[in-house]
Amino acid sequence: MMSVGEADVPLGVKTPDVRSTFGFILLLLLDVSLLAGATSSPVVNPCCNYPCENSGTCMRFGADRFECDCTRTGFHGENCTVPEFWTRIHFLLKPSPDTVHYVLTHFHWLWDLINNSFLRNILMRVVLTVRSNFIPSPPTFNSKYGYLSWESYYNLSYYTRILPPVPEDCPTPMGTKGKAVLPDPQELVKRFLIRKKFRPDPQGANLMFAFFAQHFTHQFFKTHHRMGPAFTRALSHGVDAGHIYGDNLERQLQLRLHQEGKLRYQVIDGEMFPPTTQEVPVAMSYPSSVPHHQRLALGQEVFGLLPGLTLYSTLWLREHNRVCDVLKEVHPTWGDEQLFQTTRLIIIGETIRIVVEEYVQQLSGYLLQLKFDPTIIFHDQFQYSNRISLEFNHLYHWHPLMPDSFLVDGQDITYPNFLFNTSVLLHFGVEKLVDSFARQQAGQIGGGRNVHARLQEVVELVIKESRALRVQPFNEYRKKFELKPYASFYEFTDDKEMARQLEELYGDIDALEFYPGLLLERTRPNAIFGESMVEMGAPFSLKGLLGNPICSPVYWKPSTFGGMVGFDIVNSATLERLVCLNSRWCPYVSFHVPRSKEDHRPRDPSTEL
Ligand code: HEM
Ligand SMILES: *[C@@H]1O[C@H](CO)[C@@H](O)[C@H](O)[C@H]1NC(C)=O
Ligand SMILES: *[C@@H]1O[C@H](CO)[C@@H](O)[C@H](O)[C@H]1NC(C)=O
Ligand SMILES: *[C@@H]1O[C@H](CO)[C@@H](O)[C@H](O)[C@H]1NC(C)=O
Ligand SMILES: *[C@@H]1O[C@H](CO)[C@@H](O)[C@H](O)[C@H]1NC(C)=O
Numbered sequence: 001m002m003s004v005g006e007a008d009v010p011l012g013v014k015t016p017d018v019r020s021t022f023g024f025i026l027l028l029l030l031d032v033s034l035l036a037g038a039t040s041s042p043v044v045n046p047c048c049n050y051p052c053e054n055s056g057t058c059m060r061f062g063a064d065r066f067e068c069d070c071t072r073t074g075f076h077g078e079n080c081t082v083p084e085f086w087t088r089i090h091f092l093l094k095p096s097p098d099t100v101h102y103v104l105t106h107f108h109w110l111w112d113l114i115n116n117s118f119l120r121n122i123l124m125r126v127v128l129t130v131r132s133n134f135i136p137s138p139p140t141f142n143s144k145y146g147y148l149s150w151e152s153y154y155n156l157s158y159y160t161r162i163l164p165p166v167p168e169d170c171p172t173p174m175g176t177k178g179k180a181v182l183p184d185p186q187e188l189v190k191r192f193l194i195r196k197k198f199r200p201d202p203q204g205a206n207l208m209f210a211f212f213a214q215h216f217t218h219q220f221f222k223t224h225h226r227m228g229p230a231f232t233r234a235l236s237h238g239v240d241a242g243h244i245y246g247d248n249l250e251r252q253l254q255l256r257l258h259q260e261g262k263l264r265y266q267v268i269d270g271e272m273f274p275p276t277t278q279e280v281p282v283a284m285s286y287p288s289s290v291p292h293h294q295r296l297a298l299g300q301e302v303f304g305l306l307p308g309l310t311l312y313s314t315l316w317l318r319e320h321n322r323v324c325d326v327l328k329e330v331h332p333t334w335g336d337e338q339l340f341q342t343t344r345l346i347i348i349g350e351t352i353r354i355v356v357e358e359y360v361q362q363l364s365g366y367l368l369q370l371k372f373d374p375t376i377i378f379h380d381q382f383q384y385s386n387r388i389s390l391e392f393n394h395l396y397h398w399h400p401l402m403p404d405s406f407l408v409d410g411q412d413i414t415y416p417n418f419l420f421n422t423s424v425l426l427h428f429g430v431e432k433l434v435d436s437f438a439r440q441q442a443g444q445i446g447g448g449r450n451v452h453a454r455l456q457e458v459v460e461l462v463i464k465e466s467r468a469l470r471v472q473p474f475n476e477y478r479k480k481f482e483l484k485p486y487a488s489f490y491e492f493t494d495d496k497e498m499a500r501q502l503e504e505l506y507g508d509i510d511a512l513e514f515y516p517g518l519l520l521e522r523t524r525p526n527a528i529f530g531e532s533m534v535e536m537g538a539p540f541s542l543k544g545l546l547g548n549p550i551c552s553p554v555y556w557k558p559s560t561f562g563g564m565v566g567f568d569i570v571n572s573a574t575l576e577r578l579v580c581l582n583s584r585w586c587p588y589v590s591f592h593v594p595r596s597k598e599d600h601r602p603r604d605p606s607t608e609l
Contacts, residue, residue, distance in 0.1 A: 048170035049177075050476055056080030059147075097483065097535050101524065104366045111367035123368055125376045128546055132382065134481055134539035136162070137547070139387035143230035143469050156235045157227065159390040163480055165470035174473045178511020185463040188505070192498060192520055193451045193459055198404050200441040202526040203365050207437035208575070209591040210401035211308030212359060216351070218300055218309075219243035220544070221393045229465040230390070238386040239355075239548050241347050243300040244316045246282070254282050255299060261324040261339025263317055264297075268426060271584070272318050274298055274310070287420055294422045307406075307424035311433050314425065318582035320347055323569060327562045342562045345550055349561065349570030350578070352545050358575050360541065362591040364534070365527060374551035386547035390469065391477070392540040394515050395533065397462050400450035401442040408436040415454045434579050435587030435603055439594060446529030448498065448520045462515050474517030474532070475510050481536050485510070493522050 047058040052068035054075045060066050070080035074087035083091065114120055138153060139160035145152035146164030172178050219242045224231040234240075234247050244263075246252045257264045264280050265272045273296070277284055280297035286304050296303075296310055303309040323343045327334065334342075356372040364370070406413040408424065409432045418424065425433060443450050451459050475485035486492040486509050489499035498520065506512050521530035549555050558567040580586040585605040594600045 044171055044176065045167050045169050047167055048175045050175060050472075051079050053479070054080045055480060097531055098524070101531070101534070104364070104368055106367070108367060111369075115367075115369040120369060120371060121373070121376055124371045124373070125380070127368075127370075128377050128542055129380050129382070131539045131541075132543040132546065135543040137383040137385060137387075137543070139389070141165075143390065156237065156387075157224065157231045159230060159232050159393060160387040161390050163391070163472045163476060166472055168470075172511065173467065173470075174511040174513070177473070177508040179507040182467060182511075182513070183505040185460045185467075188463060188516060189451075189456055189460050191501065192448050192516070194456060195400070195404075195443075195450045195452055199444045199447070199450050201401070201444045201528045203362070203528050204592040204595070205362055205401070205442040205528060206591065206593045207308060207403065207406070207440045207442055208434065208589065209359070209362060210398075210442040211306065211312060211437065212575075212591065213396075213398055213401065214306070215243065215303070215309050215312040216355060216359070217396050218302065220388045221396060222247065222300075223393070229469055232388060234388070237388045238544050239348055239352055241299075241316075241344060241351065243298075243303070244313070244320065244347065245344065246299045251282050251299070254280055255297065256336075256340060258336055260328055261334075261336055261341075261343050262321045265317060265321065271429070272321065273314055273426065274317055290420055290422070296422050304420055304422060307418060307421065307433065308437060310422055310425045311430060311437070314430060315578055315582055316347065319350070319578055320344075322582060323347070323566070326565060326569070330565050331562060342560075342566065345555075346561050346566050346569055348548065349550055350573035352548060352551070353570060353573045354575050354578065356545055358591055363528065364538075374546065374556045377546065378553055382546070384547055384549055384552040386544050388544070389540065391471070391514065391536070392544075394462055394466055394471070395518055395537055395540070397459065397515065398445050399452070399455045399458055400445045400519070402452050402455065403440060403443060404452060406436075407440050408433065415452075430579070430583045431585055431587045431605075434583070434589050438588050438590050441593050444523065444528055446519060446521060446523040446527070446533060448493075448495070463513065466513060466515055471514045473510055474512045474514050477514055477517075477536060478532060481532075481539070483532065483535055486512075492517075493520060 043063045045060060046064060046066035047060055050058065051066060052058045052070070054070070054073045056068040056070045056073050056075065056079065058066055058068055068078065068080045070076050073080050074084050074090070076082050076084065114123065140148060140152070141161045141164045142152040142155075142158035143161060143165060144158070146167065152158065152160070166173070166175055170176060172180055173182050219240065220232075220234045220236075220238055222233040223229060224233045234242055236242065236247075246255055255263055264275045266275045266279065267273075275297050276293055277286075277295040277297045278292055282297050283301060284295055284297060284304055285302050286295050290304070296313070298304065298310070298313045300309075300313075303313055320343055323346050324339050327339050327342060327346075331339070353372045356370055361370045405415070406418050409428055413424070428436075443452075478485045488509050489503045489506075489512075490496065492509060492512070493499050493502075502512065502520070503509075518530070518533050518536070521532050523530050524534075545551075550560065558564050561567045561570055575591065576586075576589045579589045585603070587603050588594060588599055590599070
């Protein structure tokens with residue numbers, strides 16, 4: 001490109017001619033704006049408005065043409081909108097998610113009958129297969145590849161993605177809808193997410209539940225911040241107990257005792273606790289204010305953060321070493337390695353059982369008694385593999401669970417005194433900590449305005465990262481999970497003022513973002529969150545749990561777990577046994593606050609399991 005002003009100036013010769021330089025800049029500006037005009041008006045990437053319905057794949061041809069690939073979607077037509085015969089029948093018979101949820105959470109008399117009959121297994125099978133079918137397996141996209149590629153299949157460092165990123169060249173950040181600039185994250189969080197007054201979870205989840213959620217999920221949500229928000233350090237992408245054993249072999253070997261399969265520990269007042277980083281020098285995240293003799297060495301780098309996390313780490317450490325003793329008893333010939341490896345599989349099995357039968361049971365509020373029995377789906381098509389997706393990570397930022405302060409044994413502990421304070425665990429001991437956490441209510445996750453101000457930055461960060469990662473609009477995810485997209489903010493929330501403000505900030509319901517959508521959606525009556533969190537979260541969750549190799553027909557048998565002794569441990573695992581087989585006395589232990597008179601009664605050292 002040449003400007004008239006500089007045409008007669010030989011290259012490399014500096015001219016102090018202000019007029020020609022000025023003219024050059026002017027022309028340059030003019031040129032740029034012409035260019036911008038050219039790209040923005042007629043030639044918009046046609047995939048920016050998500051034309052392919054029902055999970056069809058949008059592929060751009062030339063500059064302005066697209067085709068939808070509707071293969072095996074059950075639909076055809078230009079935009080995959082015309083249902084095939086059986087699809088029509090399927091949708092005719094399929095009840096709405098809200099109806100199914102209503103039935104599953106009402107009619108005690110019906111569930112009385114079902115829970116104790118063969119129907120329990122049949123329904124459990126339906127739950128597992130219907131939910132898992134939403135998750136593509138093998139996995140598909142990631143944050144770099146919005147199309148299928150070998151790299152995105154093979155490179156485990158990425159979180160996978162259910163929907164590809166918003167194409168780079170779209171007119172607005174969310175595609176074609178909404179404003180050119182998204183609302184300021186800090187303003188969004190302050191206005192709609194920060195707590196004014198604590199709102200307890202109406203389903204009665206307690207802090208044992210909240211800390212379990214955090215502890216359990218941080219084995220597979222480990223964003224590799226040095227590489228960027230698209231990457232994970234947890235390369236096995238599932239329930240591998242990496243939060244107990246470390247996410248790599250080197251760390252595992254440091255944490256192990258190398259005797260009888262056990263993990264290293266320290267003994268304080270005759271009780272087993274995790275060792276300090278002085279004894280086991282693994283990398284941990286502690287602020288410099290924490291003295292070295294109080295830094296516990298754990299499988300997960302960040303678990304020094306909260307006494308609730310060190311509590312669970314201690315329980316699983318004790319359980320691991322307890323199970324080693326049980327196995328050693330029946331396998332006196334086994335060496336350290338086999339005892340360790342077999343115990344690890346048992347710990348994974350126990351974890352999955354507790355998650356399905358107690359944790360998900362609590363979360364779902366279902367009256368159907370959930371069952372962990374991998375054989376239920378042995379005759380169905382099911383891939384025993386799993387890849388953690390970015391959307392699952394974002395969805396699981398359940399920070400509203402955290403209370404205003406922590407009530408332990410009659411003392412009210414504030415955030416500054418609680419965070420990174422490992423002496424809370426040693427001071428109160430496992431029993432009193434469990435008892436206290438089990439009696440304190442967790443916050444309601446959905447409905448907005450329930451995140452403690454201390455956690456403001458964490459929530460802002462999810463929103464910022466989701467923009468950098470170009471996560472598609474909330475309504476696109478609604479469609480992906482076969483939910484009706486919301487037609488307006490007023491349909492999305494019952495809070496008229498919030499709807500009005502959201503509309504003003506986003507401009508269009510189709511531009512509402514994924515994470516704010518999940519947290520601000522109207523909650524179901526008396527429920528911990530709204531429809532979308534359940535209908536999107538459950539598929540990721542169940543696929544991750546049942547997709548574990550130990551659930552496959554190849555692994556799921558007694559010999560995998562050291563014989564019937566080990567298999568029985570997996571099949572009888574409960575939260576209560578985890579606590580009470582590894583403590584001096586049995587506190588009140590559950591994922592919900594006390595409901596019966598019996599549960600309200602104080603427990604003390606005279607209580608045994
Ligand atoms: C007082 C309690 C808590 C504090 C101080 C806290 C703090 C944090 C911080 C600082 C991060 C890292 C943000 C970043 O740099 O990406 C984070 C991430 C996260 N938190 Fe929390 N959190 C708390 C409780 C919880 C709870 C109860 C859950 C429930 C599941 C949870 C779920 C998550 C998840 C899923 C991530 C993303 C992890 C990753 O991708 O590596 N947090 N939290
Ligand atoms: C398919 O979508 C495109 C773009 O959104 C639209 O212009 C076209 O009319 C749609 N075709 C049909 C058959 O609905
Ligand atoms: C995965 O992709 C990242 C980013 O391109 C790259 O740095 C890393 O080396 C890849 N990992 C493997 C195992 O190829
Ligand atoms: C199963 O049925 C019982 C009635 O026997 C009911 O009270 C209960 O809530 C149901 N669900 C579970 C998880 O036990
Ligand atoms: C840590 O917790 C203990 C026991 O509750 C308390 O005495 C101590 O003051 C706390 N330490 C800090 C630094 O807050």
